[in-house]
Amino acid sequence: MRAIIVRDRDAGVGGLTLTDMPYPHAAENDVIVRVHAAGFTPGELDWPGTWSDRAGRDRTPSIPGHELSGVVVELGYGTTGLTVGQRVFGLTDWTRNGSLAEYTAVEARNLAPLAADIDHTVAAALPISGLTAWQGLFDHAHLTTGQTVLIHGAAGGVGSIAVQLAREVGARVIGTGRADDRDVALGLGAQTFLDLDAGDLRHVGEVDVVFDVIGGDILERSTELVRPGGTLVTIAMPPTVQPKDGRAIFFVVEPDRARLTDLAQRLRAGRLNPIVGAVRPLSETASAFARHRRTPGKTIIQVEDEQ
Numbered sequence: 508m509r510a511i512i513v514r515d516r517d518a519g520v521g522g523l524t525l526t527d528m529p530y531p532h533a534a535e536n537d538v539i540v541r542v543h544a545a546g547f548t549p550g551e552l553d554w555p556g557t558w559s560d561r562a563g564r565d566r567t568p569s570i571p572g573h574e575l576s577g578v579v580v581e582l583g584y585g586t587t588g589l590t591v592g593q594r595v596f597g598l599t600d601w602t603r604n605g606s607l608a609e610y611t612a613v614e615a616r617n618l619a620p621l622a623a624d625i626d627h628t629v630a631a632a633l634p635i636s637g638l639t640a641w642q643g644l645f646d647h648a649h650l651t652t653g654q655t656v657l658i659h660g661a662a663g664g665v666g667s668i669a670v671q672l673a674r675e676v677g678a679r680v681i682g683t684g685r686a687d688d689r690d691v692a693l694g695l696g697a698q699t700f701l702d703l704d705a706g707d708l709r710h711v712g713e714v715d716v717v718f719d720v721i722g723g724d725i726l727e728r729s730t731e732l733v734r735p736g737g738t739l740v741t742i743a744m745p746p747t748v749q750p751k752d753g754r755a756i757f758f759v760v761e762p763d764r765a766r767l768t769d770l771a772q773r774l775r776a777g778r779l780n781p782i783v784g785a786v787r788p789l790s791e792t793a794s795a796f797a798r799h800r801r802t803p804g805k806t807i808i809q810v811e812d813e814q
Contacts, residue, residue, distance in 0.1 A: 508527065508528055508529075508530055508608060508609040508610050509525060509526070509527060509528075509608070509609050509789060510525070510526065510527075510528040510570050510604075510607060510608030510609065511523055511524065511525055511570060511571065511572070511607035511608065511789065511792045511793075512524055512526055512528065512567075512568040512569065512570055513552065513557065513558075513567065513568065513569055513571060514567045514568045515567075516552075516558055519552060520552065520793055520796045520797050521793070522552075523571075523792055523793040523796060525789060525790055525792070526568075528568070528570065528604075528608065530610055531604065531608075531610055531611055531612040532612060533581050533582065533583035533584075533586075533612050534583055534612065535583055535584045535585050535586075536583060536584075536585050536586050536614055536615055536616070537582075537583035537586060537612045537613060537614055537615065538579045538581065538582055538583065538586055538589055538595075538612070538613055538615050538618065539579070539580050539581035539582075539583075539610055539611070539612055539613075540575060540577040540578065540579055540580065540595060540610065540611055540612075540613055540618070541577050541578045541579075541580045541609065541610055541811060542575050542576075542577040542606055542608060542609060542610065542611055542810045542811060543576055543577045543578065543627035543628075543631075543809070543810060543811045544575070544576045544577070544627040544628045544630065544631035544786075544807050544808065544809050544810060545572045545574060545575050545576075545605075545606035545607050545608075545631055545807070545808045545810055546572065546573070546574030546575070546606070546631045546632055546634070546635065546664075546805055546806075546807055546808070547571060547572045547573070547574070547605075547606075547607065547792075547795075547796065547806075547808065548573070548635065549796055551571055551572075551573065552571065552796070554601065556601035556602040557569055557571055559602070560602050560603075561602050566602070569604060569605075570604035570605050570606075570607055570608050570611070571605050571607055572599070572605035572606035572607035572608075572808070573598055573599045573600075573601065573605050573606060573634075573635065574596075574597075574598060574599075574606060574631050574632070574633075574634045574635050575596065575597065575598075575599060575605075575606035575611065575613070575631060575634075576594075576595070576596035576621060576627040576628075576630035576631040577594075577595065577596075577627065577810075577811070578592065578593065578594055578595070579591055579592065579593045579595055580592075580610070582615075583612075583615075586615045587615070588615055588616075589615050589618065589620070593620060594620065594621040594622070594623065594627075595618040595619065595620060595621055596618065596619060596621045596627075596630040596631065596633065596634060596767065596771070597613065597617045597618035597619055597634050597762065597764070597767055598613075598617045598618075598634045598635065598638075598760075598762045599611060599613050599617070600613070600614065600617070606631075606810075607789065607792055607808060607810070608810070609810060609811065614762075616762065616764055617762040617764070618764065618767075619764045619765075619767035619768045619771065620768070621771065622771065622775060624775065625771060625774060625775065627809075628783055628786050628807045628809060629774070629781055629783060630771070631807050632664065632781040632782070632783050632804070632805040632807055633668075633767070633770055633771070633774065633781050634767060635664070635665070635760055636664040636665045636667075636668050636781065636805060637668050637766075637767070637770040637779075637781070638760045638761070638762070638763055638766055638767065638770075639665045639742055639760040640665055640666075640668040640669035640672055640718075641672060641766055641770070642758065642760060642761065642763075642766075643665075643669065643718050643740045643742065643758065644656070644669055644672055644673055644676075644716070644718060644740075645672075645676075647738065647740045647756050647758055648716040648718070648738040648740050648756075649738070650673060650676060650678055650715070650716050651676065651677075651678070652676055652677035652678065653677060653678070653679075654678050654679070654715035654716060655678065655679040655680075655681065655713075655714045655715050655716070656669075656673050656678050656679070656680055656681070656714060656715065656716040656717070656718060657681045657683065657711055657714045657716070657717045657718070657729065657732060658670055658673065658680060658681070658682050658683070658697070658718045659683045659684075659703075659717075659718065659719050659720055659721050659725060659729070660683070660684055660720040660721060661680075661682025661683060661684050661688065661691075661692035661695070661697055661700070662682070662684050662688035662691040662692050662695075662782070662803040662804070663684070663720060663803070663804070663805075664781075664782070664784075664804055664805035665720050665742070666682070666684070666692075666718070666720055667691070667692075667695055667781070667782045667803070667804060668779065668781060669718050670682055670692060670695045670696055670697050671695055671696060671778075671779055671780065672779075673696075674695075674696035674697075675778060678716075679698055680696060680697045680698055680699075681697065681698070681699045681700075681701065681711055681714065682695075682697035682699070682700045682701070683700070683701045683702075683703050683706075683708075684700070684702070684703065685702060685703065685704055686702045686704065686705065687803075688700070688803060689702065691782070691803050691804075695780075699711075703725065708725075708728050708729065708731075708732065709731070709732075711732055712732070713732060713733070713734035713737075714732050714733065714734065714737065715733075715734060715736075715737045715738070716733075716737060716738050716739075716740070717729045717730075717732060717733055717737075717738075717739040717740070718740055718741075719739065719740065719741035719742070719743055720741070720742055720743055721743055722741065722743025722744040723743070723744075726739075726741055726743060726744065726746060726748075727746075727747065727748050730746065730748045730749065730750045730755060731750075733750035733751075733753040733755075734752075734753070735751070735752035735753060736752065736753060737750060737753040737754075738750075738753055738754045738755075738756065739753065739754070739755040739756070740755075740756045740757075740758065741755070741756070741757050742757070742758065742759070742760070743757075744757065745757040781804070781805065782803055782804025782805065783804055783805060783806075783807055784803050784804035784805055784806050785806045785807070786806075786807050786808075786809050787806065787807070787808055787809065788808070788809055789808055789809070789810050791808075792808055795808065
């Protein structure tokens with residue numbers, strides 16, 4: 508099968524290579540998915556799991572990418588809940604070969620059924636962004652109706668979904684980003700937008716929740732905005748500063764089949780709109796990974812056309 512691989516940690520994006528790899532093995536409780544569309548996170552080439560397995564052993568050449576939408580073609584021993592020929596979407600394991608390949612092995616519990624009227628490229632934009640947004644806002648920050656939430660990167664893959672979910676629950680949403688992101692963020696439901704290149708974060712005032720995807724100086728300055736009893740959640744880095752009378756939480760998204768199913772239902776009902784910023788073929792994965800290529804929403808790699 509064709510796949511994108513990495514061998515050299517120091518090579519960065521330049522080390523991404525399209526090559527032939529062996530067809531994957533379905534372990535117990537796995538399924539093999541024929542991948543139609545895949546998503547990736549630009550920073551994942553820095554993640555330890557890209558280079559080593561759970562025991563810390565080198566596993567290169569490894570296949571990156573952790574979001575997928577496709578069709579089940581094989582069941583591993585003991586696998587239940589899914590069938591051959593079924594459309595699915597979800598997450599691959601952080602320390603196993605991923606989704607930037609024609610086929611991949613995935614634990615069945617990490618996948619959810621996908622309705623026939625949802626396009627694979629849209630579905631592949633949902634797993635990490637959708638689960639991250641939900642878990643950050645509700646599982647960790649406990650956002651409720653009437654509260655105010657500041658969402659950094661409001662036009663990005665995670666931020667754009669967080670804006671929509673927060674608005675649906677009845678929160679007041681302040682989005683941030685670059686000037687070009689303003690119309691996207693406001694169109695998704697943010698009531699206010701702050702250009703991080705030109706505006707002063709202090710003008711935001713106190714908020715109940717900060718959702719951070721940027722880290723660094725933005726993360727540190729955002730702690731000052733959390734009102735007593737509030738929460739800052741971040742996926743960028745463990746926070747080095749705590750809000751004066753609040754909490755700061757760093758988390759990594761976890762698979763959740765039931766929540767994926769719920770997010771897909773919201774999508775079908777028109778209550779959620781993942782932004783697909785660009786769709787590129789597998790052969791252009793390296794240029795899609797390049798950090799200087801910035802588009803609103805999520806870049807998706809189309810691996811296989813819908814039959």
